Amino acid sequence: MNIEFTSAELAFQQQIRQFLNEKLPVDIAEKRKAGLYLGKEDQVRWQKILYKQGWSAPNWPVEHGGTGWTPTEKYIWATECALAGGPEVISFGLKMVAPIIYGHGSEEQKQRFLPDILASNAWWCQGYSEANAGSDLASLKTTAAQEGDEYIVNGAKTWTTLGQHADWIFCLVRTGAPEVKNQEAISFLLIDMKTSGITVSPIITLDGKPEVNEVFFDNVRVPVTNRIGEEGKGWTYAKTLLTHERTNIARVGLSKQRFARAKQLAKETVDLDGYLIDNPAFSQKMAEVEIELLALEYTELRTLSAVSTGAAPGPESSILKIKGTEVSQMIDELLVEIAGNYALPFVKEQFEDGFAGEHIGPETAANSAPYYFNNRKASIYGGSNEIQKNIICKAVLGL
Amino acid sequence: MDFSFSEEQQMLQSSVSKFVQKDYDFESRCGLVDSDNGFSKEHWQLFAELGWLMVPFTEEDGGLGGSAVDLMVVMEEFGKGMVIEPFLTTAVLAGGLIAASASEEQKLQLLGPLMEGKLQLAFAYSEPQSRFNLADISTTAELQGDNYLLNGHKAVVLNAEAADQLLVAVRTAGEQFDRDGISLFLVNTNTAGIAIQSYKTVDGFRAAEVRFDKVSVPAANLLGEAGKALPVIEKLIDRATLALCAEAVGAMEVTYKKTVEYTQTRKQFGVSISKFQALQHRMADMFIECEQARSILMMAAMQLDANQGIAPKAVSAAKSRIGKAARLIGQEAVQLHGGIGVTDELDVGHFFKRLTTVQFLFGSTDFHTQRFSRL
Numbered sequence: 173m174n175i176e177f178t179s180a181e182l183a184f185q186q187q188i189r190q191f192l193n194e195k196l197p198v199d200i201a202e203k204r205k206a207g208l209y210l211g212k213e214d215q216v217r218w219q220k221i222l223y224k225q226g227w228s229a230p231n232w233p234v235e236h237g238g239t240g241w242t243p244t245e246k247y248i249w250a251t252e253c254a255l256a257g258g259p260e261v262i263s264f265g266l267k268m269v270a271p272i273i274y275g276h277g278s279e280e281q282k283q284r285f286l287p288d289i290l291a292s293n294a295w296w297c298q299g300y301s302e303a304n305a306g307s308d309l310a311s312l313k314t315t316a317a318q319e320g321d322e323y324i325v326n327g328a329k330t331w332t333t334l335g336q337h338a339d340w341i342f343c344l345v346r347t348g349a350p351e352v353k354n355q356e357a358i359s360f361l362l363i364d365m366k367t368s369g370i371t372v373s374p375i376i377t378l379d380g381k382p383e384v385n386e387v388f389f390d391n392v393r394v395p396v397t398n399r400i401g402e403e404g405k406g407w408t409y410a411k412t413l414l415t416h417e418r419t420n421i422a423r424v425g426l427s428k429q430r431f432a433r434a435k436q437l438a439k440e441t442v443d444l445d446g447y448l449i450d451n452p453a454f455s456q457k458m459a460e461v462e463i464e465l466l467a468l469e470y471t472e473l474r475t476l477s478a479v480s481t482g483a484a485p486g487p488e489s490s491i492l493k494i495k496g497t498e499v500s501q502m503i504d505e506l507l508v509e510i511a512g513n514y515a516l517p518f519v520k521e522q523f524e525d526g527f528a529g530e531h532i533g534p535e536t537a538a539n540s541a542p543y544y545f546n547n548r549k550a551s552i553y554g555g556s557n558e559i560q561k562n563i564i565c566k567a568v569l570g571l
Numbered sequence: 572m573d574f575s576f577s578e579e580q581q582m583l584q585s586s587v588s589k590f591v592q593k594d595y596d597f598e599s600r601c602g603l604v605d606s607d608n609g610f611s612k613e614h615w616q617l618f619a620e621l622g623w624l625m626v627p628f629t630e631e632d633g634g635l636g637g638s639a640v641d642l643m644v645v646m647e648e649f650g651k652g653m654v655i656e657p658f659l660t661t662a663v664l665a666g667g668l669i670a671a672s673a674s675e676e677q678k679l680q681l682l683g684p685l686m687e688g689k690l691q692l693a694f695a696y697s698e699p700q701s702r703f704n705l706a707d708i709s710t711t712a713e714l715q716g717d718n719y720l721l722n723g724h725k726a727v728v729l730n731a732e733a734a735d736q737l738l739v740a741v742r743t744a745g746e747q748f749d750r751d752g753i754s755l756f757l758v759n760t761n762t763a764g765i766a767i768q769s770y771k772t773v774d775g776f777r778a779a780e781v782r783f784d785k786v787s788v789p790a791a792n793l794l795g796e797a798g799k800a801l802p803v804i805e806k807l808i809d810r811a812t813l814a815l816c817a818e819a820v821g822a823m824e825v826t827y828k829k830t831v832e833y834t835q836t837r838k839q840f841g842v843s844i845s846k847f848q849a850l851q852h853r854m855a856d857m858f859i860e861c862e863q864a865r866s867i868l869m870m871a872a873m874q875l876d877a878n879q880g881i882a883p884k885a886v887s888a889a890k891s892r893i894g895k896a897a898r899l900i901g902q903e904a905v906q907l908h909g910g911i912g913v914t915d916e917l918d919v920g921h922f923f924k925r926l927t928t929v930q931f932l933f934g935s936t937d938f939h940t941q942r943f944s945r946l
């Protein structure tokens with residue numbers, strides 16, 4: 173056991189820092205650090221900078237455009253990037269559908285889809301959940317009936333994050349006869365959002381933003397060649413992604429950056445007896461969050477180290493999901509508390525792209541409460557924290 | 572000791588409750604939140620007609636008695652519907668300040684119209700830097716001839732836009748944090764030099780930044796004795812805090828009940844999710860929190876009415892404990908609803924928001940825990 177980075181890892185860290193210093197646009201980093209939203213344009217601008225550098229997809233195999241970084245290097249990248257205020261890449265294309273395409277897709281599909289994903293030319297969204305298939309995803313009802321060399325898709329997906337921007341949606345659909353056991357009748361389809369019969373309708377989240385959508389499919393014709401792998405294997409493909417794609421699920425880097433901001437603000441915020449950081453109750457809370465974050469960081473590092481010696485991350489990665497979201501939600505609350513009375517104003521225009529006016533109160537306070545409200549989603553999506561605990565009970569504790 | 576409501580209190584409760592059930596469904600509330608005015612003037616008139624605006628005032632002042640328990644009864648029912656009419660701001664807080672500090676002549680001028688629903692008020696006290704410290708006041712009022720000149724910036728002033736008159740806490744003497752030297756002025760909102768920048772708040776109310784640039788106010792608009800306003804302000808903030816706590820308890824009751832109901836109808840894995848014991852215990856906790864909150868609320872209301880000097884400590888106990896309960900119940904309600912809980916379209920998310928802001932209004936949970944231990 174050794175807690176130090178190797179000299180090669182330290183050199184890598186320097187290289188990353190230099191890159192971020194030179195190439196991360198200041199306006200993007202500032203928005204990010206103030207906890208403000210990034211629009212599609214900012215997001216794509218940053219992802220294209222990464223693409224130019226060859227770093228848009230650290231998790232991909234090298235032959236498809238990955239970086240060939242070790243797990244520790246990926247970790248260093250994610251942490252340094254977040255600390256510098258660099259946004260995480262939008263995961264649906266680069267982290268979610270791409271591994272399924274290069275893992276299970278045909279040669280033709282790889283050539284057709286991967287380059288545009290890598291270069292952020294195409295925006296993807298994830299169409300798994302339905303109104304009645306949330307935690308119980310396998311009960312999904314959207315159907316794809318084959319007619320010649322096409323599927324006719326009917327049904328409705330919901331909670332589709334950023335679907336309003338998407339060029340493509342990857343979906344789990346039901347292809348088998350109704351009597352086939354739930355999971356064995358599910359196939360994985362890539363669907364062009366411009367296909368006729370698709371309508372997208374926004375759902376406003378608690379921060380007042382149209383972040384998620386309902387996506388309706390009314391006799392939507394999808395070429396059979398857009399199916400990934402075999403019919404009826406969609407569930408298996410989606411599942412393997414879930415167990416392998418757990419790097420950075422804890423979002424330690426982002427939490428570190430946000431925690432550092434909270435600490436800095438607490439030092440500047442006047443309280444009854446000095447500054448907020450001197451308030452015993454508040455500093456105790458801050459310390460507890462920092463300690464939890466530290467434990468989480470080392471849980472993640474342990475997982476990474478196991479992966480680098482060849483073990484597939486097991487259901488222990490549920491810990492990363494649960495603790496990662498809990499820590500981020502604790503930081504949300506610290507930031508609301510720091511904002512004090514200025515957590516109250518809700519001025520929607522402040523969050524529009526290109527807002528150049530003055531914020532009500534400090535800029536750092538403006539989005540504190542909306543972010544807190546919205547981020548309650550983190551313990552709900554991606555397999556809720558209750559579902560993660562069920563996984564631990566079953567797969568780890570053998571209950 | 573007696574925990575039962577009087578006949579009058581029961582009647583009051585049932586009339587407010589009926590109003591909330593009949594006229595304050597979630598959709599109507601959303602409409603009001605988005606309306607230009609931010610609340611319903613018709614509702615406000617109704618409050619006046621039904622005598623609710625008289626609840627915070629003593630009989631000598633023309634009110635219904637002004638007991639804290641009465642106030643609790645009204646606010647708890649309001650909390651169940653997340654009522655956004657500025658009862659707390661205009662009637663309880665600003666009205667209370669007038670009743671507690673104004674001259675008989677000023678009272679005559681103001682309290683009548685207030686109780687008739689013809690006067691909207693706001694209390695401008697907090698400043699950008701002041702957080703929850705009521706003594707942290709740097710807005711100044713300097714005597715020049717027969718007038719005072721006001722200069723400064725008041726932050727997040729609830730109901731300022733709708734208000735006809737502002738009650739402004741200013742410094743007439745001393746330094747920024749001094750307890751002495753704070754005075755209360757009544758200022759017409761259309762006086763020259765006042766700039767009101769109004770906005771919505773995250774929980775659907777309205778507030779504003781209010782800036783005073785050499786605002787000239789007649790010396791006759793001073794309420795109470797110059798430099799001696801802080802104790803009165805503290806007293807009324809305590810009363811408003813109790814009212815807010817009552818609102819929170821009403822909101823919590825609805826929120827946990829809605830959660831229980833939702834989990835009974837929501838099916839996943841072929842069963843109602845209420846069948847999962849992991850969720851059942853969490854709902855049991857929500858219920859327990861709500862009952863603990865209610866108990867300490869009643870204690871504080873009775874202490875305020877008993878007026879034996881420990882009321883401030885009792886109020887801080889209530890605010891601290893209720894803040895904790897509001898946090899748990901709000902967060903758990905959203906979590907147990909799943910995705911639909913973080914949407915704007917369901918009322919539960921809005922209860923969650925209100926149960927968040929009540930934790931910070933009039934001092935955060937930590938602030939009141941610490942105040943409790945100091946008092």
Ligand SMILES: Cc1cc2nc3c(=O)[nH]c(=O)nc-3n(C[C@H](O)[C@H](O)[C@H](O)COP(=O)(O)OP(=O)(O)OC[C@H]3O[C@@H](n4cnc5c(N)ncnc54)[C@H](O)[C@@H]3O)c2cc1C
Nearest residue numbers: 298300301306307331333549553554556558906907909910
């Ligand atoms: C903001 C947001 C963005 C999202 N983005 C996407 C997206 O892009 N694409 C997509 O496909 N989906 C997306 N989702 C959907 C998300 O994955 C689901 O919300 C999630 O799976 C939970 O499902 P549900 O909302 O139907 O809640 P439900 O499944 O109804 O759960 C309600 C509550 O019951 C609990 N529960 C359920 N089953 C059990 C059990 N067996 N034991 C104990 N407790 C249980 C849950 O944990 C939760 O607390 C998003 C959701 C949100 C909120």
